[in-house]
Amino acid sequence: MSRLDSLLEASVVGSFTTIGHKVRSKQWDAISDDALADRVVLITGATSGIGTTVAIEAVRRGARLRFVARNAEKARALRDELAAIAGHDDIRYYIADLSLMSEVAAVADSILEGEPVIHVLINNAVVLPAERQFTDEGLELAHATNLVAPFLLTNRLLDRLRESAPSRIINVISGGMYTQPLTLDDMQSEDGDYRGAVAYARAKRRLMVLTKMWADRLAGTGVTVNATHPGWVDTPGVRDSLPGFHRLTRPLLRSPEQGADTILWLASSARGGVETGKLWHDREVRSEYRLKSTIETSAEQNRLWEILDETTAAYA
Ligand SMILES: NC(=O)c1ccc[n+]([C@@H]2O[C@H](COP(=O)([O-])OP(=O)(O)OC[C@H]3O[C@@H](n4cnc5c(N)ncnc54)[C@H](OP(=O)(O)O)[C@@H]3O)[C@@H](O)[C@H]2O)c1
Incomplete structure (x- = not known):
């Protein structure tokens, strides 16, 4: 990491905003037009924001794109847009509401049936609820969509990724x-007043921990597992869920293209195929912690896995 990059990283505003991207990207090579040629790339949350940009840019670089969406109309429109960009029809979508584990399990079955090969899985779908909501399956919405769904989907697709x-x-x-430790005693954000941003951030901390655990479990299999945070990006999600933050930071927000860059780079670069179990931002490994109080123990990591195993047992 260059000295300038380290200086940027020391300040959240410097690092997360468009400033960080603009400064750092001067040192980068462009991702080549054939960087994902014939790679089967499966992404969730492609019908909005960063996910749409990743899908478009992956297709431009030769990917055979597959995506999971909950809205059939949006999915059809995106598929048509991607096929027009690709110049072929080898673009597919699968429909599922990822907040419902019955649907996650069913879509995993459909994907396994439809896709003999999966080279890249990108868990990108997200929700930041305005108020505490529970799904018909009894899971808090942010917990279900942002954590339990990627846990279940990834585990169900793991053999295919290994093959x-x-x-x-x-x-x-x-x-x-960065603001949240691995809170295991209130998995569903049931205690006290509900704040969607906290439930969201807790799920992300847990997904970071899972990233390291999958990487350990998959060591030596040729499957790498990494996490990336895109910085602050101007997307429909941010506009709708965090209107105050969006108004305040708008001139400094990244474009979806800037937010998508490291995801595409991890999907296609040599380093993304070798390094594993790490957190990346702007094409560099970053610390998972900014506060000592958020560092978890390995016993806590194992307990997280056990809890999620129990939660998804009926669908595994
Ligand atoms: N934007 C930022 O500043 C920022 C900052 C940090 C991290 N991130 C991360 O970047 C990723 C993309 O964020 P974004 O801002 O682009 O999000 P976004 O604009 O809100 O898009 C979210 C995507 O997830 C899908 N989704 C939500 N709930 C779903 C469900 N139950 N089932 C299936 N799909 C569902 C949405 O589908 P619909 O189109 O049907 O709504 C949409 O495609 C997320 O993982 C987010 O945490 C973003």
């Missing part, structure tokens, strides 16, 4: 994670 090696799993997390 497809070299392959990659990329978990899109958030700098919001």
Whole structure:
């Protein structure tokens, strides 16, 4: 990491905003037009924001794109847009509401049936609820969508990713994670007043921990597992869920292209195929912690896995 990059990293505003991207990207090579040629890339949350940009840019670089969406109309429109960019029809989507584990399990079955090979899985879908909501399956919405769904989907697709090696799993997390330790005694944010941003950030901290655990479990299999946080990006999600933050920071927010860059880079670069179990931002490894009080123990990591195993047992 250059000295300038270290200086930027020391300040959240310097690092997370468009400033960080503009300064750092001067040192980068462009991702080549054939960087994902014939790679099967599966992404969740492609119908909005960063996910749409990742999908478009991956297709421009030759990926055979597959995506999971909850809204069939949006999915059809995106598929048509991607097929027009690709110049072929080898673009597919799968429909599922990822807040419901019955649907996650069903879509995993459909994907396993439809996709003999998966080279890259990108867990990107997200929700930041305005108020405490529980799904019909009894899970708090942010916990279900942002954590339990990627846990279940990834585990259900793991054998296919192993068979497809070299392959990659990329978990899109958030700098919001830095504020939260691995809270295991209130998994569903049931205690006290509900704050969607806290429930969201807790799920991201937990997904970061899972990233390291998958990386350990998959060591030597040719499957790398990494997490990345995109910085602060101007997306429909931020505009709708954090209107005050959006108003305040708008001139400094990254474009979706800037936010998507490291996801695409991890999907296609040599380093993304070798390094594993790490957190990346702007194409560099970053610390998972900004506060000592958020560092978890390995016993806590194992307990997280056990809890999620119990939560998803009926669908495993
Ligand atoms: N934007 C930022 O500043 C920022 C900062 C840090 C991290 N991130 C991370 O970057 C990623 C993308 O964020 P974004 O801002 O681009 O998000 P976004 O604009 O809100 O898009 C979220 C995507 O997730 C999908 N989704 C939500 N709930 C779903 C469900 N139950 N089932 C299926 N799909 C569902 C949405 O589908 P619909 O189109 O149907 O709504 C949409 O495609 C997330 O992982 C986020 O945590 C973003």
